[in-house]
Amino acid sequence: MSKIGVFVCHCGENISATVDCAKVAETAAGYDGVVYSIDYKYMCSDPGQSLIKSAIIEKGLTGVVVASCSPRMHEPTFRKACAEAGLNPYMCEMANLREHCSWVHEKGDATTEKAIDLVRILVEKVKKNHSLNAIKVPVTKTALVIGGGIAGIQASLDIANSGHKVILIERDPSIGGHMSQLSETFPTLDCSQCILTPRMVEVAQHENITLYTYAELESLEGFVGNFKAKIRRKSKSLDEKICTGCGQCTTKCPVKKIPSEFNEGLGKRTAIYVPFPQAVPNKPVIDRVNCTYYIKGKCKVCEIVCPTKAIRFDQEDTIVEAEVGAIVVATGFTVKQPDFFPEYGFGKYPDVITGLQFERLASASGPTLGEIRRPSDGKVPEKIVFIACAGSRDPAKGIPYCSKICCMYIAKHAMLYQHKVHGGKSYVFYMDIRAGGKMYEEFVRRAIEDDGVNYIRGRVSRIYEKNGKLIVKGADTLLGAMPVDIDADMVVLATAGIANEGSEELAQKLHTSYDSYHFFSEAHPKLKPVETNTAGIFLAGACQSPKDIPESVAMASGAAVKVACLFSQDELTREPLIAVVNRQAAPVFSSCVGCFLCVSACPYQAIEKEEIKNRTGEVIKTIAKVNPGLCQGCGTCVAFCRTKSIDIQGYTHEEMYSEVMALLNEY
Amino acid sequence: MDELRKRAKELLESKTISVVIGYEEGTCNRTRALFVEKPEEASKLIFDSRCVLNLATYITKQEVKAKGKMAIAATIPVMRSIIQLAYEFQVSDKNLLVLGITPESNLMEFKDLLEVETYIHKFEIEINASYREKLDKLAGMTQTERWKFWIDELSPCFKCYACRAACPMCYCHRCTVDFNQPQWIPVPSHELGNLEWHIMRAVHLMGRCIDCDGCANACPLGIPINLLNKRLLEDAKRHFGGYQPVLKGDHLMSTFKPDDKENFIR
Ligand SMILES: Cc1cc2nc3c(=O)[nH]c(=O)nc-3n(C[C@H](O)[C@H](O)[C@H](O)COP(=O)(O)OP(=O)(O)OC[C@H]3O[C@@H](n4cnc5c(N)ncnc54)[C@H](O)[C@@H]3O)c2cc1C
Numbered sequence: 001m002s003k004i005g006v007f008v009c010h011c012g013e014n015i016s017a018t019v020d021c022a023k024v025a026e027t028a029a030g031y032d033g034v035v036y037s038i039d040y041k042y043m044c045s046d047p048g049q050s051l052i053k054s055a056i057i058e059k060g061l062t063g064v065v066v067a068s069c070s071p072r073m074h075e076p077t078f079r080k081a082c083a084e085a086g087l088n089p090y091m092c093e094m095a096n097l098r099e100h101c102s103w104v105h106e107k108g109d110a111t112t113e114k115a116i117d118l119v120r121i122l123v124e125k126v127k128k129n130h131s132l133n134a135i136k137v138p139v140t141k142t143a144l145v146i147g148g149g150i151a152g153i154q155a156s157l158d159i160a161n162s163g164h165k166v167i168l169i170e171r172d173p174s175i176g177g178h179m180s181q182l183s184e185t186f187p188t189l190d191c192s193q194c195i196l197t198p199r200m201v202e203v204a205q206h207e208n209i210t211l212y213t214y215a216e217l218e219s220l221e222g223f224v225g226n227f228k229a230k231i232r233r234k235s236k237s238l239d240e241k242i243c244t245g246c247g248q249c250t251t252k253c254p255v256k257k258i259p260s261e262f263n264e265g266l267g268k269r270t271a272i273y274v275p276f277p278q279a280v281p282n283k284p285v286i287d288r289v290n291c292t293y294y295i296k297g298k299c300k301v302c303e304i305v306c307p308t309k310a311i312r313f314d315q316e317d318t319i320v321e322a323e324v325g326a327i328v329v330a331t332g333f334t335v336k337q338p339d340f341f342p343e344y345g346f347g348k349y350p351d352v353i354t355g356l357q358f359e360r361l362a363s364a365s366g367p368t369l370g371e372i373r374r375p376s377d378g379k380v381p382e383k384i385v386f387i388a389c390a391g392s393r394d395p396a397k398g399i400p401y402c403s404k405i406c407c408m409y410i411a412k413h414a415m416l417y418q419h420k421v422h423g424g425k426s427y428v429f430y431m432d433i434r435a436g437g438k439m440y441e442e443f444v445r446r447a448i449e450d451d452g453v454n455y456i457r458g459r460v461s462r463i464y465e466k467n468g469k470l471i472v473k474g475a476d477t478l479l480g481a482m483p484v485d486i487d488a489d490m491v492v493l494a495t496a497g498i499a500n501e502g503s504e505e506l507a508q509k510l511h512t513s514y515d516s517y518h519f520f521s522e523a524h525p526k527l528k529p530v531e532t533n534t535a536g537i538f539l540a541g542a543c544q545s546p547k548d549i550p551e552s553v554a555m556a557s558g559a560a561v562k563v564a565c566l567f568s569q570d571e572l573t574r575e576p577l578i579a580v581v582n583r584q585a586a587p588v589f590s591s592c593v594g595c596f597l598c599v600s601a602c603p604y605q606a607i608e609k610e611e612i613k614n615r616t617g618e619v620i621k622t623i624a625k626v627n628p629g630l631c632q633g634c635g636t637c638v639a640f641c642r643t644k645s646i647d648i649q650g651y652t653h654e655e656m657y658s659e660v661m662a663l664l665n666e667y
Numbered sequence: 668m669d670e671l672r673k674r675a676k677e678l679l680e681s682k683t684i685s686v687v688i689g690y691e692e693g694t695c696n697r698t699r700a701l702f703v704e705k706p707e708e709a710s711k712l713i714f715d716s717r718c719v720l721n722l723a724t725y726i727t728k729q730e731v732k733a734k735g736k737m738a739i740a741a742t743i744p745v746m747r748s749i750i751q752l753a754y755e756f757q758v759s760d761k762n763l764l765v766l767g768i769t770p771e772s773n774l775m776e777f778k779d780l781l782e783v784e785t786y787i788h789k790f791e792i793e794i795n796a797s798y799r800e801k802l803d804k805l806a807g808m809t810q811t812e813r814w815k816f817w818i819d820e821l822s823p824c825f826k827c828y829a830c831r832a833a834c835p836m837c838y839c840h841r842c843t844v845d846f847n848q849p850q851w852i853p854v855p856s857h858e859l860g861n862l863e864w865h866i867m868r869a870v871h872l873m874g875r876c877i878d879c880d881g882c883a884n885a886c887p888l889g890i891p892i893n894l895l896n897k898r899l900l901e902d903a904k905r906h907f908g909g910y911q912p913v914l915k916g917d918h919l920m921s922t923f924k925p926d927d928k929e930n931f932i933r
């Protein structure tokens with residue numbers, strides 16, 4: 001006989017303000033099998049939990065119904081309390097009187113009636129419940145980091161230094177990401193490459209890190225602790241083991257006019273190339289789209305000049321399969337290009353450039369060796385205009401958010417310009433100056449006060465060319481929207497930071513969610529900023545939203561700690577709320593007829609075949625079997641099985657049926 | 668069909684086959700299933716236009732399987748059923764030989780099920796004109812009219828389960844209606860319970876039913892339950908591009924494809 005205890009919580013006034021809790025408890029006391037029923041102000045408090053525990057011990061309860069809030073928060077609390085009093089935790093159920101009743105209805109009899117119904121349903125369910133035990137699954141202590149920008153680099157190093165293996169995959173031929181393109185960095189103006197390169201090298205040399213550049217995630221299966229990743233290593237047309245990185249090929253390649261991605265199109269590269277001198281790995285790849293051999297079937301100059309014979313024209317992409325326990329997504333961001341802005345000439349003026357292009361001009365390793373020269377004719381601009389919020393904070397352009405980093409890098413750019421071009425004049429059109437951060441406001445003030453950058457609060461309506469000058473038409477809103485026209489030699493747009501192309505596709509491969517701007521979504525905006533909704537997959541850096549280097553690094557270390565926490569256990573404990581295929585006595589063995597249509601219905605590939613053999617080893621029946629490690633308890637197979645051979649533990653057919661009948665029957 | 672009788676005799680004599688499933692003359696000018704185990708009885712086999720019973724129903728039966736390797740005289744609908752059953756791992760080349768009967772009533776023996784699959788894919792599953800008319804009429808009804816139509820048609824059903832017994836796809840050892848812990852679908856015959864049973868059955872057949880009309884032919888009350896299956900067959904065509912039984916591949920009801928039109932979810 002069941003002995004059920006019902007514990008009705010007031011949740012302060014959250015429930016009791018609209019539900020007559022005493023009446024709920026009283027009514028429940030009258031149900032068959034209920035031997036104890038009580039209401040209390042806060043069930044989750046210590047005295048509340050003690051009520052439950054002592055009732056279990058004193059009344060010998062076989063089941064508990066806590067009628068309180070959503071199980072999301074407190075189911076573990078109450079199940080643990082039950083376990084402490086010696087009751088199997090899965091014999092404890094929660095009726096959600098708060099979210100499902102008191103919060104959504106007015107005070108009144110009907111509301112109390114509904115609360116009573118919710119309790120009765122679960123009393124009937126608990127009577128059918130079975131004791132269950134948690135499932136243990138092993139953890140593969142290798143992490144996969146996707147994206148080798150500063151965030152991916154930091155996450156990889158932190159995980160590797162905590163003693164775990166890391167596989168880092170980077171889409172481009174070198175790691176480094178956007179940080180490798182930057183000249184100097186706010187708010188300290190230290191050289192970006194100088195602080196980044198040592199970390200890149202550390203990644204390449206770390207014994208715990210396997211680095212795959214020119215590689216992308218092909219597919220992902222599995223679940224936390226037990227993912228199976230397929231990684232596509234794109235062909236570099238090169239045997240990396242033999243190549244010494246001497247660079248003969250890149251100097252001799254006849255195709256020399258390809259716009260360099262690293263230099264944001266301001267410089268040129270060859271068809272066989274290393275993206276930049278400090279690249280890691282410092283070995284070339286052949287860009288097959290532009291290589292003469294792949295286009296016309298002739299050339300092979302690189303093969304001829306290569307002293308180690310490392311060129312492999314017939315090399316194919318390879319797929320590497322890896323088992324990993326956790327994943328850090330650090331795929332970063334990208335920026336809008338000038339062709340997005342009709343008002344600024346749709347990218348047709350070569351001297352209207354993006355902030356990233358300015359970084360390349362200001363960089364000592366850039367196409368002008370760090371001199372600020374305009375792309376059209378190489379002249380040093382005497383007057384330069386920086387436009388903040390190009391695209392950002394503009395709902396009409398579909399980018400209502402603030403890109404966050406631009407205010408700071410504009411101040412940096414203007415400052416670098418003033419340092420490099422003595423006597424030059426710089427103007428910044430801005431909406432607001434957002435300089436929250438340690439030493440950030442001071443940095444902007446330095447630009448304005450020490451370096452004499454002219455800040456004009458207002459937007460630029462148009463840019464057009466006249467007599468070799470770029471006429472920037474703006475307004476100064478601090479001077480009553482007084483029109484301001486500047487005849488500039490060069491204009492730098494702080495174009496919006498946006499999600500990478502293909503980020504949704506990657507999110508879909510990972511079964512994680514993304515926001516309306518296609519940035520990856522964190523699990524909770526405040527309390528779970530590096531987690532995703534998929535257990536075992538974490539986020540780092542600008543792939544979650546535009547952010548600067550300190551933030552990206554902090555987030556990467558945060559994600560690394562989450563991975564290390566996961567890897568600190570040898571086994572993960574999982575809820576036993578999974579599907580099972582029934583087993584019956586011989587000669588039936590199971591009501592499963594082995595049609596295996598459930599196999600394709602299962603979104604987690606959790607269903608396998610099981611052969612039932614007789615004593616002589618002969619197969620007498622083949623039936624479905626659910627892999628407890630893979631099953632997520634979604635229940636799809638249960639709905640699919642025609643013979644009703646599958647049950648979800650904790651939500652069995654009988655349990656669900658008794659809930660439905662509890663609602664339909666008269667009490 | 669002399670050819671069939673001759674071949675059946677040979678197969679049984681050579682002991683390559685233990686039982687040949689075909690048709691024989693029954694009572695009241697009807698034909699019925701025949702299980703030939705002795706070569707001399709092969710002469711009882713017949714085939715003509717009255718032979719519409721879907722013989723594939725028998726090849727999943729334990730007592731027939733237990734006899735050893737089976738050969739089956741199979742018309743196109745029967746072959747379709749066989750392929751679907753093979754897809755669901757209920758029969759295989761190991762225990763079944765198909766003696767096909769072409770639409771022109773010629774014998775066509777298949778080396779294996781792969782050949783059968785290729786052969787049946789030459790024929791689309793098509794709904795004939797008289798059923799077409801009935802379906803269109805149903806589709807033209809208002810929801811209330813259609814509800815009444817089905818309540819009227821289905822309420823006399825007394826759950827003899829003849830439809831289930833005649834259906835080759837209803838091979839489950841435990842049908843959903845036989846599942847009694849809990850009894851989701853009520854056993855007694857009453858309006859809603861009958862509706863539940865037939866709708867459940869139609870849904871379980873979606874993507875599997877090959878439109879042989881066995882169920883409707885078997886119903887002693889002549890309830891046109893096959894209209895439900897035919898409608899689903901059409902829906903499958905409209906929303907998912909239709910289906911043909913295959914030996915390997917995706918099951919219509921359990922696979923998501925990005926190019927599914929999905930315009931029924933609005
Ligand atoms: C003009 C400009 C100036 C800036 N100046 C400063 C500054 O002075 N100080 C500062 O703190 N911050 C600055 N920033 C911000 C800084 O660039 C970012 O904070 C930083 O680059 C973010 O690092 P990340 O690793 O998250 O992303 P990224 O640097 O974008 O790196 C992402 C990496 O992932 C790779 N990747 C992308 N998709 C895939 C995929 N599907 N598979 C595998 N790999 C993939 C990319 O190739 C890339 O290597 C500036 C930004 C801009 C645009």
Ligand code: SF4
Binds near residue numbers: 292300
């Ligand atoms: S084959 Fe010729 S074009 Fe292609 S990378 Fe080698 S040298 Fe350059």
Ligand code: SF4
Binds near residue numbers: 579630635
């Ligand atoms: S409940 Fe069934 S369908 Fe869902 S994950 Fe588990 S086995 Fe797969």
